[in-house]
Amino acid sequence: MSVNIYIDHNFYDNNAYGYENHSDNNKSDECCVDDSYNPNSQISSEDNVLNKNPNELVYITKSGDLTKLDHVSQYAPLSGDNRIDYSNYCAIVIDVLRASTTISTLLELYDKVYITDSIEKTMNFPNSIRMGERNGIKIDEFDYGNSPVEILKDKNKITEFAKNGGNLVLTTTNGTRVLNSIISDDIYMGSINNAEAVAKEVYNTAVEKDKDIVLIPCHRCGDFAIEDYIGAALIVENILKIPGNKITKQLEQLIPLRSTIKFDWKNTILNSKSGQGLRDKGYPYDVLYSVQENIYDNVGKYNQKENYVYRV
Secondary structure (H helix, E strand, O other): OOOOEEEOOHHHOOOOOOOOOOOOOOOOOOOOOOOOOOOOOOOOHHHOHHHHOOOOOEEEOOOOOEEEOOOOOOOOOOOOOOOEEOOOEEEEEEOOOOHHHHHHHHHHHOOEEEEOOOOHHHHHOOOEEEEEEEOOEEOOOOOEOOOHHHHHHOHHHHHHHHHOOOEEEEEOOOHHHHHOOEEOOOEEEEOOOOHHHHHHHHHHHHHHHOOEEEEEEOOEOOEOOHHHHHHHHHHHHHHHOOOOOOOOOOOOOOHHHHHOOOOOHHHHHHOOHHHHHHHHOOOHHHHHHHOOOOOOOOOEEEEOOOOEEEEO
16 A cells, blocks of 8 residues: 655645635745745746636656646635545645644644634633734733743643643644645645654654545745645655655655755745744744744644543
């Protein structure tokens, strides 16, 4: 039994998956197109499947073409049950700057973090520490922003609060929106901080359940974000390092993705528009922290019924 790996780029379509319907979402410096790399840059307009039809899952081949798969996903806004059905996949959601990184950090402190896609819904959690941002800025009256460094500074306080029965609640511009846009029993959060750990956990689950793997870079408000693409590449690289792995048929198709980490990928992220946007907002250390590779061995899995990510 072989395991296939796919990349879903639909989440940088500006009209897809709740961007237009997200009441808290406005374009900002953190949510802007990243010109440093674009998956369509190697593709002629006549072969660009995303421009022809953004409604299907795609993966990048050696030649740079986007190859259409067999309707494993359907275009849907973020509302009700109109979500993307990944029931036959182990899904890895990647939002390097910063939801995935913040969640990995929180799971080092405690074993569960509640996730919501709106500011109003955070009020449904009594006795809670509320954390979150909109467009990179800490939400007024929240305890913390979406800042892993800010959270680490108060790690003892946060850990003690959670262990005494308090709830940790997080809402972000992109990461939580994507989590609520898909359906699967196996949804994981992937970051650079835990790339190796999530690669092993998800691969083993895929083999055990006879599923394929889909990596979902969150991107930025409908625009391509290089840091999430690099995060996906690092996870794939760690999957391929697993002894005896069954990823044998797609090595050529994965070349463009893997090529992003053959050079100075950390510097690419630090100098990306997303990285610059966070530095301009006063979060330079969050960017530096987010590119630290494999500093955590925790893996967060999303419980969709109860809306929390827990440590497996």
